[in-house]
Amino acid sequence: MNILGKIKERALADPARVAFHSQAGTISYGKLWDSSDRLAAWIDDRLGDDRKPIVVYGHKSPLMLVCFLACAKSGRTYCPIDTCMSEGRVISIVETVDNPLILATEDLEIPGYFVADSSVLSGAINYDSKISEKKWNKPEDTFYIIFTSGSTGAPKGVQITDENLSRYVDWSQTVGDSADDKQGSTFLNQAPFSFDLSVMDTYTALATGCTLWGVDRMLQKDVGKMLRFMKEGNLNYWVSTPSFADMCLADPHFNSTLLPGMRQFMFCGEKLTKGTAEELMDRFPEAKVINTYGPTESTVAVTSVEITREMIAADRCLPIGQPKPGTEIRLIREDGTVAAHGGKGEIQILGDTVSPGYYMNDIKTREVFSIIDCEDGMERAYRTGDEGFFGEDGMLYYVGRIDLQVKFHGYRIELGDIENNLLKIDGVQAAAVVPKWNEDKIRYLAAFVASDNSEGGFEDRKRIRETLKTMIPEYMVPKKVSFIDRLPMTSNGKADRKRLEELV
Amino acid sequence: MEEKLLDILEDICGDEIVKEDHDVNLVEEDLMDSLDYTELLIAIEENFGVVIAPSEVTREQMNTPNKIIGVIKSKM
Numbered sequence: 001m002n003i004l005g006k007i008k009e010r011a012l013a014d015p016a017r018v019a020f021h022s023q024a025g026t027i028s029y030g031k032l033w034d035s036s037d038r039l040a041a042w043i044d045d046r047l048g049d050d051r052k053p054i055v056v057y058g059h060k061s062p063l064m065l066v067c068f069l070a071c072a073k074s075g076r077t078y079c080p081i082d083t084c085m086s087e088g089r090v091i092s093i094v095e096t097v098d099n100p101l102i103l104a105t106e107d108l109e110i111p112g113y114f115v116a117d118s119s120v121l122s123g124a125i126n127y128d129s130k131i132s133e134k135k136w137n138k139p140e141d142t143f144y145i146i147f148t149s150g151s152t153g154a155p156k157g158v159q160i161t162d163e164n165l166s167r168y169v170d171w172s173q174t175v176g177d178s179a180d181d182k183q184g185s186t187f188l189n190q191a192p193f194s195f196d197l198s199v200m201d202t203y204t205a206l207a208t209g210c211t212l213w214g215v216d217r218m219l220q221k222d223v224g225k226m227l228r229f230m231k232e233g234n235l236n237y238w239v240s241t242p243s244f245a246d247m248c249l250a251d252p253h254f255n256s257t258l259l260p261g262m263r264q265f266m267f268c269g270e271k272l273t274k275g276t277a278e279e280l281m282d283r284f285p286e287a288k289v290i291n292t293y294g295p296t297e298s299t300v301a302v303t304s305v306e307i308t309r310e311m312i313a314a315d316r317c318l319p320i321g322q323p324k325p326g327t328e329i330r331l332i333r334e335d336g337t338v339a340a341h342g343g344k345g346e347i348q349i350l351g352d353t354v355s356p357g358y359y360m361n362d363i364k365t366r367e368v369f370s371i372i373d374c375e376d377g378m379e380r381a382y383r384t385g386d387e388g389f390f391g392e393d394g395m396l397y398y399v400g401r402i403d404l405q406v407k408f409h410g411y412r413i414e415l416g417d418i419e420n421n422l423l424k425i426d427g428v429q430a431a432a433v434v435p436k437w438n439e440d441k442i443r444y445l446a447a448f449v450a451s452d453n454s455e456g457g458f459e460d461r462k463r464i465r466e467t468l469k470t471m472i473p474e475y476m477v478p479k480k481v482s483f484i485d486r487l488p489m490t491s492n493g494k495a496d497r498k499r500l501e502e503l504v
Numbered sequence: 505m506e507e508k509l510l511d512i513l514e515d516i517c518g519d520e521i522v523k524e525d526h527d528v529n530l531v532e533e534d535l536m537d538s539l540d541y542t543e544l545l546i547a548i549e550e551n552f553g554v555v556i557a558p559s560e561v562t563r564e565q566m567n568t569p570n571k572i573i574g575v576i577k578s579k580m
Binding site: 444446458461462465466478479480481 | 517518519521524525528533534
């Protein structure tokens with residue numbers, strides 16, 4: 001069954017159940033279903049034959065979900081934009097999709113476009129007709145487009161089809177606890193809707209009849225208040241970046257006394273460190289810690305693994321897991337051949353969750369997407385730019401970004417490799433290594449280290465450098481080591497490398 | 505001059521200790537290898553017009569911020 005069908009089933013079975021709650025409001029499954037039926041009819045009447053994607057702008061209002069479902073029910077694609085995006089970026093996306101109608105749950109003004117604001121929307125969700133199911137997105141239709149923050153150049157719109165999302169959700173419902181066990185529970189919704197990580201909680205929860213507990217940006221600024229809000233929701237399933245969990249772990253009250261119902265932590269979007277995993281296991285002895293991996297271009301995640309104490313004790317970083325059914329992982333070496341078992345290579349993802357490509361950008365699409373003839377027929381494939389290898393345990397391990405490889409003094413250096421080793425050093429909670437540039441040449445490497453039991457004085461910096469020397473070749477040891485309280489994060493909760501490069 | 509030199513040293517050694525402890529042993533503390541040393545001599549020439557040939561002073565005469573400042577002063 002595809003995604004709208006699954007949500008419909010839950011809405012009919014238990015219309016009174018809360019689908020989404022945040023400081024901005026609450027909506028039940030029944031209301032979500034009815035409002036999106038009506039808004040879809042309103043959109044369809046208004047736009048007629050215009051099938052262009054629709055920008056949905058806002059933050060953590062329950063109306064956001066109504067807008068998403070309404071677009072899909074009217075057979076149109078939605079592009080979620082969070083309020084954290086800069087004005088220039090919002091305009092660039094609006095102009096790229098070029099639909100005269102924009103749905104906005106927060107204030108937005110863009111000359112030349114009709115912005116349906118919350119007062120227009122509150123009328124449209126009570127529109128006097130409902131959409132017909134015949135209008136719904138078909139499996140091959142694009143369900144949403146998420147614009148990636150792309151480190152260089154213009155943002156790329158990743159198109160995810162109804163089929164991609166549905167096959168992803170088939171699997172995500174069963175990650176860790178079974179779909180039946182999850183039914184009726186509460187999921188944390190922390191990531192902005194413009195970040196694909198939010199798809200993991202949003203659609204897994206909606207397809208399973210669960211409540212989404214939305215933590216907005218204001219709450220995230222006050223950890224004490226945020227934790228009380230989480231307690232009120234008695235969360236069962238946690239979805240966030242590891243950095244966000246680290247932020248919560250910085251508060252000693254974040255434990256199973258505060259959240260006794262916690263069953264599962266699911267991470268994606270960033271490397272999960274042993275420190276974070278172990279601390280969560282200690283504080284939440286009853287909860288599973290699950291690591292997943294995947295790019296926006298393959299919906300959300302395509303591998304998963306439940307982290308065990310043995311993995312934490314092992315002398316290597318945590319695995320990112322095994323591929324889900326319907327996904328094949330190949331490791332491509334520099335010469336284009338597939339690496340032998342155990343060999344390193346660029347992670348290529350094949351299967352049913354791989355996007356058809358970037359919106360209106362054939363050149364960028366052809367660079368990384370392809371169609372490969374497999375045993376089971378033609379499969380879409382995406383080259384991630386991530387390097388990985390399969391361990392003898394059958395697990396996939398992440399090495400680092402291929403574009404984080406730098407040439408320094410003639411050596412090819414993997415910055416991720418240095419970071420992994422920094423994390424093995426006692427007391428290091430988070431680490432990032434960036435090059436110090438002198439025009440287009442690297443002068444030296446600089447490491448940023450977050451640690452709560454070091455003052456960061458000369459002896460601490462020296463200890464880091466000297467310990468590293470015993471672990472990696474001397475030419476890889478960063479010349480400069482700086483201690484900081486917390487790594488700066490991007491709006492998506494990943495280490496902000498650009499900002500760090502500016503700090504060097 | 506001293507302040508400027510300490511900035512240069514911090515940049516070359518990558519650690520602010522050179523500003524906090526002017527007697528820190530740059531060689532023993534592994535803050536300056538031979539590549540860095542060459543870079544330092546070039547920077548001294550560029551910034552202060554003082555030429556120090558590697559052969560005329562030993563590394564030992566140049567192994568702390570204070571000693572380096574002394575050598576430069578003697579040649580200015």
